[in-house]
Amino acid sequence: MDDTLKSLPVWTPPGDRAVDFDTAVDLRLRSLAWTRRMLISGVVSQVVLAVFVLLPGDPWYGAGVGLLVFALFTLGRLVLFQLRWGRWMGAARTILGVVTARRVTAEVITWKGQNVVLSLDGGQSRVRVGSVHPTVRAVIARTGEVWLAGPDERGIAFVFANGLPVPLHAKVITEAPAPRTPEPPPPASMLVADDALPLAYARRLAAIQGAQLAALLVFAAAAITWGGPTHSLRIAYGVFIGLIVISGFVRLAPTLRLPALFKDGRWQSFQARTNTWTGDPKPTGALGVTITLPDGTELPAVIKIAPAELVANIVETGLIWINGTPMLEDTRAVGLPGHPIAAAAKFVRHPKLH
Incomplete structure (x- = not known):
């Protein structure tokens, strides 16, 4: 690892006031609430629209089924979001609104999926942390520290990795799980081609944006094939969605080629x-x-x-x-x-x- 990275100035939680007063943390909590609202409204609007489309009968059947498929997909995203984030958002506001965060040493003991067990303060305590993406786990393993807010009387706490104002739900545990063999740390370097984590983020972002454009193309093809009772109306739907795809491609072009940068x-x-x-x-x-x-x-x-x-x-x-x-x-x-x-x-x- 490049020595420059050891003293890299990054975002950290405030140490002199409640974490919730930090603008970045407050924004993250509000963005999580916004995401949940958007997913709920997406499911409701897609189901309602599908019902109205299906009411006229056979000529609109394909479009209605397509909307129901999108609704099921959005519902799945909502359930996953609630499991990973939504169920503890109230606790986050309560705890982060009254406590300050402190820097503690952290060692990754074991992990399964996005659940990670950390040993804190040189083994003084252990916490099980959820919704830890592998790239965030790599930051914790490389820096050997986190910022800890809590725990409260129920053993609930929140941790932050350096540079990442995302509150991660944690629970103090008493059992000592069997340690897992540490992964080789992803390369971290001032040479961008050798800096694994920003590149991994760039590839993931480009893949997500590309998949969204591809889904719109599929929807455009479905609209042309089954989108209405007349050929002209189906073509109109397809052209409209196609224009949205072209506009999105122009707007997202820099992001789609981000990995190449x-x-x-x-x-x-x-x-x-x-x-x-x-x-x-x-x-x-x-x-x-x-x-x-x-x-x-x-x-x-x-x-x-x-x-x-x-x-x-x-x-x-x-x-x-x-x-x-x-x-x-x-x-x-x-x-x-x-x-x-x-x-x-x-x-x-x-x-x-x-």
């Missing part, structure tokens, strides 16, 4: 200030940021899909990490070395977020 180069930090971010309360949004080059020149940039974690680290540290030196009309990878945070930034003279 990690082929070579080196992470460099620049002074930066955020201007406008359209995400709140969504977990991602378009970000306008102004970067100061070493010669004092200011260079505006637009990041069309900027995760809340990226915004939190820029605000906290006043720095943005870029692959190489940016230039006007250039598109480059930005992120946080050694962490699952990445995005594509377009450097333009007159930035437009929409």
